[in-house]
Each structure stands twice: as structure tokens, then as C-alpha cells.
Amino acid sequence: TGITTLLPSNPQQAPLGPTDLTVERVPMIGGGFQEWVYAILDHRPTGGPIHIRALDANANANGALVPSRDVVIPPNAPIGQGLRLSIAFDPSGNLGNGTFWITGREISPPFAWKALEFNRAGQLLDEMPVPNATHGFDYDDTLGNFYSFSAEAFLPPSGQPIEVNGTEISGYNQDRTGVAFCGDLNIPN
Numbered sequence: 117t118g119i120t121t122l123l124p125s126n127p128q129q130a131p132l133g134p135t136d137l138t139v140e141r142v143p144m145i146g147g148g149f150q151e152w153v154y155a156i157l158d159h160r161p162t163g164g165p166i167h168i169r170a171l172d173a174n175a176n177a178n179g180a181l182v183p184s185r186d187v188v189i190p191p192n193a194p195i196g197q198g199l200r201l202s203i204a205f206d207p208s209g210n211l212g213n214g215t216f217w218i219t220g221r222e223i224s225p226p227f228a229w230k231a232l233e234f235n236r237a238g239q240l241l242d243e244m245p246v247p248n249a250t251h252g253f254d255y256d257d258t259l260g261n262f263y264s265f266s267a268e269a270f271l272p273p274s275g276q277p278i279e280v281n282g283t284e285i286s287g288y289n290q291d292r293t294g295v296a297f298c299g300d301l302n303i304p305n
Contacts, residue, residue, distance in 0.1 A: 195220030
């Protein structure tokens with residue numbers, strides 16, 4: 117059966133609710149992993165910060181909140197409010213201490229979409245461009261690449277717009293690798 121964990125927020129504080137999840141896996145002595153699931157909630161519409169809430173994903177913890185692992189991003193984070201924020205965890209970030217990348221649109225011109233890297237103390241470390249309308253973001257620790265999922269229409273050579281796009285971005289130089297994958301919402305399942 118599934119487990120329900122109530123987050124310490126309400127619809128007035130975080131109107132969009134949790135907009136994305138990411139996972140951190142840490143090897144344990146003797147084998148196995150300690151896993152945490154992080155949920156991102158934007159409390160800025162009501163004057164609060166962006167919260168990254170940690171949940172213990174190990175079976176015996178039943179999804180318990182772990183406030184000591186929460187990350188608080190200041191309300192003045194340079195990404196727009198009222199958008200579905202995406203989040204990725206990079207275990208190699210900040211010299212192996214782990215960082216969180218949050219995607220969103222800039223709050224001032226040119227209003228470009230970016231991924232912002234924050235350390236566990238909520239301090240901005242880096243940024244990189246991502247495709248417009250990125251509403252999903254992840255990091256592959258094995259290959260060192262980020263994956264951006266965008267809802268912006270893409271016009272391929274066929275001339276038929278595609279509305280679901282994935283883009284691979286190198287975690288080493290933050291350039292697009294040229295690998296892309298597309299879905300077409302017009303094709304029936």
C-alpha cells in the first residue's frame with residue numbers, strides 16, 4: 117500500500133503545491149542505500165521562501181519528514197513566481213556535498229529560462245540556460261548529464277509541431293550535447 121506524507125504547507129502558502137521531486141541516494145556501510153526524496157514548494161506568492169522538503173524514503177521510515185535535511189531558498193531567488201518549478205539533485209555538486217538545481221524563468225529581461233544551482237544552505241552557486249518552458253529536470257550521476265523536459269512546441273523538419281521535448285545538457289560544460297528526444301501528444305496511445 118502507498119504511504120501518504122503531509123507536507124507542512126497549505127494551498128494558500130504554496131498555491132501550486134509540490135511541483136517536482138528528486139532523489140538523493142547515499143551508500144551505507146555494509147551495503148544498501150539511505151534514500152531521501154525531496155519535494156519543492158514555492159511559498160513566495162505569500163511572502164515566504166522556496167522550500168525543498170526532505171522525506172526519508174527508506175522502508176522503515178514510512179516517508180517521514182526530515183527537517184534537518186530541508187533546504188530553504190530565499191524569497192528573492194531570481195526565478196519567476198507562479199510557475200511550476202522543477203528540481204534535480206546533483207550529488208557531485210559543491211565538491212561532492214551535493215547541490216539542488218531549480219529551473220524557472222528569470223524575473224527580469226530577457227526572461228530566459230535557467231537552471232539555478234543552490235547548495236544545502238540555500239546559497240546560489242551557479243546557473244545555466246535551459247530550454248524555454250522547462251517543467252521537468254533531472255541529473256544522471258553516471259553519465260554526468262542533465263535532462264530538461266520542455267512543453268514548448270518544437271517544429272521539426274516534418275513541419276508538424278511536437279509539444280513534448282527532452283534535451284540532454286552536459287554537466288561538465290553546460291552545453292547541449294545534441295541528444296534530443298521528442299514526444300507527440302497528437303499520437304494516440
